Amino acid sequence: MLQAQAISVEVGGKLLVERASFTVMARDKVGIVGRNGAGKTSLFKVLGGENEPAAGHVLRKGGFGYLPQDPKIDTALDGRTCVTHILSGKGIDDEMMRMEKLRIAMEENPDERNVSRYIKAEEMFRTTGGYSAESEARAMAVGLGLPQDRLDLPLEVLSGGERRRVELSRILFAGTDVLCLDEPTNHLDADAKNWLLQYMRQYKGAMLVISHDLDLLDEAITRVIHLDRPDENAVGEIFEYKGTYSQYKRARAEDEARLTKKAAQQSKEIARMQGVVDRFGAKATKAAMAHSMEKKIARLETTRVNAPRNQKTFNVRFPPPPPCGETVITGTSLCKGYNGRAVFEDIDFDLGRGERLLVLGLNGAGKTSLLRILAGETEADLGDFEFGYQVQSGYYAQEHDNLRVNESLLTNIRDSVPRGVEMDDSHLRGLLGMFGLSGDKVFQDSGTLSGGEKTKLALAMLMTGKNNLLLLDEPTNNLDPPSREAIANALIDWPGAIIFVSHDTEFVKELEPTKVLLMPDGDLDYFSEEWLELVEMA
Structure with missing residues (x-):
């Protein structure tokens, strides 16, 4: 069992959730939902014991397993396998x-x-x-x-x-009584997702999960906790719904319609009574009536509801790529291995100006290793690659390796500006604002961001460079549907060259790759919709 007892969650001195209480019993499978930046991950860190609540208590009974969004594993620990x-x-x-x-x-x-x-x-x-x-x-x-x-x-x-x-395997293997899983399907292919879904169905303990994988939520969840925090200055509210994710969406839509109607009625009534007070308050004969009306307005204000706000959307536009040669990049006989074991060998490919190359392969096939080589983050064991004339590349790492977690968002994006490029803070704040990262948010420690917000920050940092080639490793991980759609639309319209890795079938379809590089064999082919089946499996 896990019980939140009037807990408050605070990040960087800002109150995200106040006096929230709920209980998760054995066999309860609870999905925590809300927009990117609402505070789901911050709430989860308190529930998981990674952070202390600003107020209240979290009671955990029985064995406890917690998967944070960015688990830190001591990889040098005794050289363990x-x-x-x-x-x-x-x-x-x-x-x-x-x-x-x-x-x-x-x-x-x-x-x-x-x-x-x-x-x-x-x-x-x-x-x-x-x-x-x-x-x-x-x-x-x-x-x-x-x-x-x-x-x-x-x-x-x-x-x-x-x-x-x-x-994730270690946490599930432990067989605990309570599980808190933050985005457990990240980096999982279709078969692995199905395996996890079956495990979740059969799990007999108490489970809380954050996920943007709606299919997973719909089939496995028996209850939903909706964290409603419409903007950066608001304190979040907790709303609970019984049933599957689909049932929650219907119930939430009905609640929002009801609250919108009630808020409009209350506003209309308050405005009507305030009009009476304004007209008659100064008249001695009507003063008592006006005073009584003011008391009614005050009572109504204490029970006033706020109309739900539409989920915040944003419009992203990548800067136009500078001119470059017809051939953007050429890879020749690239090889990479670890501890004497080859991951891939003899990889050859080329990419022309404005083309899009999808890198496909099963887990462990070397997709990320290849992108890290092209980004200059590591070196190939053998072989080489060459950029074309005046090609400048920007790299998005799926693990957000380039973020400095003890620095603010503004400092991170300021440090990403290439040497020789002039950008003042107002311009940089504008880039962050395109991704919904605005106001005091830009001064927040990037280590306290949710996974979706880290993705947005890392993508915003790409925009400071004069890039005509983007290297993107799973750029839609952690994004809610509106954010994913905004990123996809921006890349669809961008005329530069792109090399990317993605498990997101819809995203791949929208980007319309021109070529496919199949790892680890290195087979290069033109893209067709037949490849989409492998995207989901990869």
């Missing part, structure tokens, strides 16, 4: 290490004491399911899209998306 990290969810890694020490001690000195200690430890490990646990952990990781041959690699060689799936 993926499967060892997953096993740590139940402390089995420690038991295995203890057995290994006892085995070494027995081999070095096989006296009766050492032999007896090892036998007892091995018997206990077997009877408590230690040996079967590893196969269970591996099956869970494979279900979440991690290939078997990646599970014995050190965590440090995995991509950010792979490490996130390992952490």
Whole structure:
């Protein structure tokens, strides 16, 4: 069970939620919804124990598992492998290490004491399911899209998306009584999403989830908590709805229509009574009536409802690309591997001015590794690539690696301005404002942003460069539908060249790629709608 007892959530001195209370019992599967920036992730950090509430208490009973939007895993921890990290969810890694020490001690000195200690430890490990646990952990990781041959690699060689799936596997493997999962489907392909959906259906504990994957919410959720915070200066309100996500949407639409009507009626009545006060308040014979009317207005104001505001939308426009040569980039015999294992070999491709290249492949095929090489974030083991005449590239990293989490939004975008380019703060604030990041928000620590807001900040930072080639790694992750649509529309109209990775079928369809590069084999082909099936699977 998880219980929020009159909790208040505060970020950077700003109150996001005040005195919210709710309880999540076993078998409850609760979706927390609200627009980007409403405070869902900040609320989740309090529920998950990552941050303390500004007021109130969070009560957790039983084992507790928490997946933040950006889980931090110590990749250098004892050089542990993926499967060892997953096993740590139940402390089995420690038991295995203890057995290994006892085995070494027995081999070095096989006296009766050492032999007896090892036998007892091995018997206990077997009877408590230690040996079967590893196969269970591996099956869970494979279900979440991690290939078997990646599970014995050190965590440090995995991509950010792979490490996130390992952490999700560890949390689910632990078998806790309460789960808090923030965007659990990020980086999952269609098969992995289906596996997770089946797990959620069968899970018997209490579960809270934030997700922009509406299909997941619709099938798995039994209750919805709507966090309504219409703008940056408002304090959020909690509204609860029973049923699936689709049922919530219908009920929410009815509530909004009712509240809108009630707010209009109240405003009309207040205006009518205030008109009476204004006309007769100065007349001695009508003063008592006017005073009585003022009391009625005051009482009505205390129960006044605010009409729901439409979800905030924004209009993004990328700056026009500067002129460049006909060929934008050429890759020749590119190879990359980790710990002696090749991820991809002999990758050849080329891209012309204004063309769009979709990089496709299953998890672990090297899509992110290729984009990081092209962005200059890492180097190829073999091979090379060459930009065309006057080509300037901008890179969006799916893990937001280029954000400085202890600096404000304004400082981040200011530091992203290339040398030799002049942009004052008013211009930079205008770029942030295009993404709905305005007002005092620009002074907020970027580390406190939600995943969707980090995505918007990173995209805004792309606009400070004179780019005619964009390298985009999952640019729609964490975005709510209106934001995703705004980004897609901006890129559709942008005439520069794009190399991108995406699991978002609709986004890929809208961008109309001209070419497809299939990883890790390096097959280059012209795009057709037949490739969309693989987009969802990849």
